[in-house]
Structure formats: C-alpha cells, structure tokens
Amino acid sequence: MFELRRLRLLHELALRGTIAEVAASLSYSPSTVSQQLALLEKEAGVALLEPDGRRVRLTPQGRMLAEHAARALELDEEARAALAAHAGWEPVRIAAMPTAAQTIAPAALTLLAERAPELRVELAEMPPEESLFELWARRLDLVIAEQYPGHTREQRDGVVHELLGEDPIRIVLPPSEHPVALHELRDRAWVMEPEGTAVRQWTVQQCRAAGFEPDVRFEAADLTAHVRLVAAGLAVGMLPDLIWGDEPSPLTVADLPGSPVRQVFTAVRAASRAHEAVDVVRTALSDAFAAHRRVAP
Incomplete structure (x- = not known):
C-alpha cells in the first residue's frame, strides 16, 4: 500500500516543479522530501524521478502515479468531510x-x-x-x-x-x-x-x-x-x-x-x-x- 503522505509529496512536486518549493510549501526540509520520495519509489518498484540538470523531474511513471495521487487526495478529503459532519467542526x-x-x-x-x-x-x-x-x-x-x-x-x-x-x-x-x-x-x-x-x-x-x-x-x-x-x-x-x-x-x-x-x-x-x-x-x-x-x- 502507498502511504498517503508520500503520495501528497509526489502530487506537490508535480504542481510546484522543485523539491525546494515542495519543502517550503509543506514546512519540511528538502532532504526530508527527497527521502520520502525515495521511499515512495521503493514502494512503487519503478523510477519516479530522474535528473534534470541540478534538479529532478517526474518520469512518465512518476506523472502517472501523481495523477492517481491527486485522486487519492480527493477521496481522502471527501471522507474527512463526511466524518466531520458527525464529529464537529474542522x-x-x-x-x-x-x-x-x-x-x-x-x-x-x-x-x-x-x-x-x-x-x-x-x-x-x-x-x-x-x-x-x-x-x-x-x-x-x-x-x-x-x-x-x-x-x-x-x-x-x-x-x-x-x-x-x-x-x-x-x-x-x-x-x-x-x-x-x-x-x-x-x-x-x-x-x-x-x-x-x-x-x-x-x-x-x-x-x-x-x-x-x-x-x-x-x-x-x-x-x-x-x-x-x-x-x-x-x-x-x-x-x-x-x-x-x-x-x-x-x-x-x-x-x-x-x-x-x-x-x-x-x-x-x-x-x-x-x-x-x-x-x-x-x-x-x-x-x-x-x-x-x-x-x-
């Protein structure tokens, strides 16, 4: 099973383009983001990132998984909204x-x-x-x-x-x-x-x-x-x-x-x-x- 937190990091990378921007957005260090994405690659069993000069970019498999990650985050949000209706305000x-x-x-x-x-x-x-x-x-x-x-x-x-x-x-x-x-x-x-x-x-x-x-x-x-x-x-x-x-x-x-x-x-x-x-x-x-x-x- 994929961990949702790591899927979110991949989704953020697809949106923002660099690990540094993902880290700044989520208040993580760049090294933490890189480590978590490396673990996600191991879970996926395929390369999700590839070098692009001094940066990295998503591979075709990385882009595919990022699209699935977006849908997983939407489902998570819908589930939280449904639960919140019975558990008080968020x-x-x-x-x-x-x-x-x-x-x-x-x-x-x-x-x-x-x-x-x-x-x-x-x-x-x-x-x-x-x-x-x-x-x-x-x-x-x-x-x-x-x-x-x-x-x-x-x-x-x-x-x-x-x-x-x-x-x-x-x-x-x-x-x-x-x-x-x-x-x-x-x-x-x-x-x-x-x-x-x-x-x-x-x-x-x-x-x-x-x-x-x-x-x-x-x-x-x-x-x-x-x-x-x-x-x-x-x-x-x-x-x-x-x-x-x-x-x-x-x-x-x-x-x-x-x-x-x-x-x-x-x-x-x-x-x-x-x-x-x-x-x-x-x-x-x-x-x-x-x-x-x-x-x-």
Whole structure:
C-alpha cells in the first residue's frame, strides 16, 4: 500500500516543479522530501524521478502515479468531510484578495461568530494569482477572488467557482478635482498594480481603448498606496467600489465607459463542497457581500 503522505509529496512536486518549493510549501526540509520520495519509489518498484540538470523531474511513471495521487487526495478529503459532519467542526483555511480581506471577510467573520462560534476560521490576505493555485494544491479550503471583464480566471480541474456579486470599477482623481472622461486623462501620471496581474492588463486596455498609452509612474499591489498617491494629487487611477467599504470615497470618482464591473467569486475544491464548515463560511461570505452597501461619492 502507498502511504498517503508520500503520495501528497509526489502530487506537490508535480504542481510546484522543485523539491525546494515542495519543502517550503509543506514546512519540511528538502532532504526530508527527497527521502520520502525515495521511499515512495521503493514502494512503487519503478523510477519516479530522474535528473534534470541540478534538479529532478517526474518520469512518465512518476506523472502517472501523481495523477492517481491527486485522486487519492480527493477521496481522502471527501471522507474527512463526511466524518466531520458527525464529529464537529474542522478549521477552515481561507484566503481573500486585499479588498475582500478588508471588507467582506471581517463582516463574514462577525456573522460566523454568531452562527457558529465554535468554528475556527484562518484568514490570509493573498492575491488571486497565488491563492487560487494554493487552493488547488490543498493549502487552502476556500478563496475569495475576482476577475475583470475579458480576463476570466483559469478553470482548474476539481475547483468550483461561485459568484458572490459584481463590484463597479471607476476612475479616481484627487479630491480637489471634478469628474472627467477617461480620454481627458491621457497626459496624467497613473498608479496601477504591478505588471503581470490581470487588473494591470485590464486597466491598461481601458486606457488604450480611450486612445492613449497610460504614463504609469507608480506601481503598488497595496491599493491603500493608490488612494494616498491620488489623494496627494500625484496620480490618477482606477479602483473598485469595494475598497471604500461602507464609507464615502475620499477621492473624486468618475464612471468609466460602459460602467464595467468586476466579478467577485468564491472558489472551493469540488471534493470539499459537501463539507459543512466550508458551506457555512461560504454562506456567511455571500450574506456579507449582499449586505454591503457602498455610499455614493
């Protein structure tokens, strides 16, 4: 019989690509990971790894067993969910994008403190590009993420997305200014999120559709920095309404052409959808988002 813990290490290697990354993800030493994979090879009776320069890669047999390992982990998760329904709550590990971590998540945690006070929820703020991968890799149980018009997130096998709601995106300008159309901002300095993020690509495309290439002088993953740079009169930008919570915007806001919205959604593994604790958390997040009311600027 294969040991599930070793199968998970093989599965993680198939996902992450290097023993060092597997070790860092699971808080093991690289030598421990290598030793356990060597034992798994002995159990399998075939070579699962082969040298690839200074690293290792999976052999065809290793890739085959990694696929079986993924199914074994799903069955283990389903079994644990079924048992948990009779044995009380298990901790739920969630990750939320920054705007949700600051608004939706606290409201949902307040609801959960009333509805299921014995349930332990562990929350991490994490960008969707990272959190959706970690959900797939089983380090998380639920993720709050977003996707922008024309930039749908990757659909991974065994992961289910469910819409929480829509969040309008608007132009933001210094509080001393009046609202203007997007094309009038061609000569302004812009603040945007870092290169490689979906929101950065989308924001640049909005500017190009308005007939100009934005002068991106400031990059920041933290949207609080965006707010401060715009408030200081140093830049203009685009921000989602959710960032203001239930407070009025301290900045001047203006509508974008077509009044675009981003979709805010939750993602869970299909194997854990029946887990009562995950369902309770997802329901609280949905109720918190529904109760969210943005005050018009």
